[in-house]
C-alpha cells in the first residue's frame with residue numbers, strides 16, 4: 354500500500370463512523386466569549402471539555418502580564434532554551450516553580466508533551482527499564498519510545514500487578530524508572546501514590562509523577578497529588594503542563610536531584626525546539642501565583658466536580674472510579690458514544706469524545722472536564738441535558 | 749526443547765483466543781493484526797497476560813518485529829530460555 358493509500362484507508366474508516374456536517378475532532382471555534390463559552394457553527398456553545406480547571410484563561414492579571422511582555426519582549430524568542438531562548442522570564446519561572454514545590458530546581462519546557470519526552474528520554478536509555486501504568490498519556494508512551502529503554506506496562510492503578518512486574522526485573526529495578534500520573538486523563542482517577550512510593554523505595558527504583566491534570570486541582574496550595582498525599586520527598590521527578598490549570602501552554606519538571614540540570618544538555622526535546630514565547634511565560638507566572646493562592650477556586654472546582662459526578666451516577670451512567678474534574682462516562686460502543694456526544698452538542702454543550710483505540714479496554718468515552726468558572730446554572734443545565742439524553746439514547 | 753516450545757504455543761493460543769475475533773482458527777502462521785484482528789491496544793494487553801502466564805518480562809518495544817503467532821511464541825521462548 355502506498356503512503357497516501359494508507360491515509361485514505363484511515364480517512365474512510367473515520368468518515369464511516371463520524372456524523373456528517375460537524376468536525377468532531379477539530380471543532381472550529383469561531384469566537385471565544387469567556388473561559389466557558391464560545392461560538393461554534395454560529396451557535397453559543399458551553400465548554401465542558403476543556404482543561405481550564407481554574408478558569409484562568411481570562412484572568413486580568415494574566416492578560417495584563419502577557420500584554421506587557423509582548424510589548425517589551427516581542428512575539429517570540431525565535432530560539433532554543435540552549436541558544437538565545439532563555440530570557441529572564443524563563444529563568445524566573447523556573448525559580449518560581451522550584452520555590453512553589455520547595456524543591457531544589459526546575460526546568461521549563463515548550464509544552465507538557467515535550468516535558469515528558471525530554472525527561473523520560475533524558476533519564477532512561479537503552480539498557481534501562483521503564484515501568485508505566487497501562488493508562489498512561491501518549492506523551493509518556495512517546496517519551497519511553499524515544500528513550501530506547503525497555504518498556505513494561507502494569508495494569509492501571511493495580512499495585513500488586515506493579516510489584517509483580519518489578520520483582521521479575523531482579524537487579525534491574527535499580528535502573529528502572531516508574532511513571533504514574535496524579536490524575537489520569539482518561540478516567541479521572543488518582544494514582545495510589547503512598548503505595549507506589551513504598552514499593553519503588555523497596556526496589557530502589559526512581560519515580561516520575563506527571564501532575565498534568567492534578568496541578569492546581571489537588572493539595573492545599575495546588576501542587577498536585579504529591580501535596581495531597583504529603584509525599585514530595587518520595588517522588589524523584591514531577592512533570593506537568595501549563596496548558597490546563599495555568600491556562601497557557603508549556604511544561605515543567607521539578608526535582609530535588611541535582612542531576613536535573615544535566616537534562617538541559619542531553620535532552621533533544623529541550624534543545625531542538627524554540628522556547629515558550631515571552632507572553633506565554635508572563636501569563637504563566639501570573640497564573641502560578643493565582644493557582645497557589647487559589648484555595649477558593651479549588652473549593653469551587655471540587656464542588657462542581659462532585660455535583661456533576663453524583664448527578665451522572667444517579668442517572669445511571671457508567672463512570673470512572675472516583676469523582677474529580679475529569680468525569681468520564683464509559684460507553685460500550687463507539688456508536689453510542691457518538692450519539693451521546695452529538696446529543697450534547699445539539700443542546701449546545703461541548704465535551705470530549707474518545708474512541709478506540711485511544712480509550713482504555715476498547716471502550717469509548719464521553720469525557721467532561723469541569724471548571725471552577727462553571728456557574729451553578731451551567732452545571733444544572735449540563736446535568737439536566739444528560740438526564741434528557743439518558744431517556745433518549747438508553748431507552 | 750520441542751516439548752517446551754509446543755507447550756508455549758498451546759498456552760499462547762489460548763490467550764490469543766480471548767483477544768482475537770471469534771470464529772477464526774488460530775494457527776502459528778496466523779497474522780495477529782490482519783487475520784486475528786488484534787489491534788495495537790489488544791496486543792499490549794495480551795502481552796501483560798503472557799508475562800503473567802510465563803512469569804517473564806516482555807518489553808513492548810520488541811513487539812515491532814512480531815507479526816504472526818509463531819513470532820510471538822519464538823519471542824516468549826527466547827526470553828524464557830534466557831531467564
Ligand SMILES: Cc1ncc(COP(=O)(O)O)c(C=O)c1O
Pocket residue numbers: 464465466467469490492534538563565566594595596602603604
Ligand atoms: C497526562 C498528560 N501529560 C501530558 C500532557 C501534555 O500536555 P501539553 O498539552 O502541555 O502538551 C497531557 C495533555 O493532554 C496529559 O494529559
